[in-house]
Amino acid sequence: MKIAIGSDHAGFDYKTTLVEYLRELGHEVQDFGPVSADSVDYPDFAHPVASSVESQENELGVLICGSANGVAITANKHQGIRAAIAWQNEIAALARQHNDANVLCIPARFIDLDLAKKITQTFTTTNFEGGRHATRVNKIACN
Numbered sequence: 001m002k003i004a005i006g007s008d009h010a011g012f013d014y015k016t017t018l019v020e021y022l023r024e025l026g027h028e029v030q031d032f033g034p035v036s037a038d039s040v041d042y043p044d045f046a047h048p049v050a051s052s053v054e055s056q057e058n059e060l061g062v063l064i065c066g067s068a069n070g071v072a073i074t075a076n077k078h079q080g081i082r083a084a085i086a087w088q089n090e091i092a093a094l095a096r097q098h099n100d101a102n103v104l105c106i107p108a109r110f111i112d113l114d115l116a117k118k119i120t121q122t123f124t125t126t127n128f129e130g131g132r133h134a135t136r137v138n139k140i141a142c143n
Helices: 014-023 043-054 070-076 091-100 113-125 132-137
Strands: 002-007 029-031 061-067 083-085 105-108
Touching: 002 014, 002 043, 014 029, 014 061, 014 113, 029 061, 029 132, 043 061, 043 083, 061 113, 070 083, 070 105, 083 091, 091 105, 091 113, 091 132
Parallel strands: 002 029, 002 061, 061 105, 083 105
Antiparallel strands: none
16 A cells, blocks of 8 residues: 655654554555654645645555644645544544545654554554445535
8 A cells, every 4th residue: 555654743753663664564655754853844744645645646644743633634624635633543443434534643742652553554454334434425525
């Protein structure tokens, strides 16, 4: 699977580890940055990740910041994006199964790295259930 990833400074260490972890799982990962833990503006990284998923250059995206709110709000400005904040494994599964979420947003300041890895693996291996959920998902866009 092709996965886009990005973060801000608060999520930099998690991003670095998740890039390696996803590659170990056999995924092709496009890292949109940043390249250090120096202070940055999260939209500068969330927009390119979201754009790459929206254009289908990548199948899924992962964004990490302190609370995950900033990256989720930014990514969800894109019509083709359904970004979901997940702080528990079950939330990541439901975001994929019921909401067809295509960008995972991780709150680095509120979960440990092992849980972030588990959530990411769940998100990338869980499929959308479709059916009654597809009807709801199809009503999300403002086109």
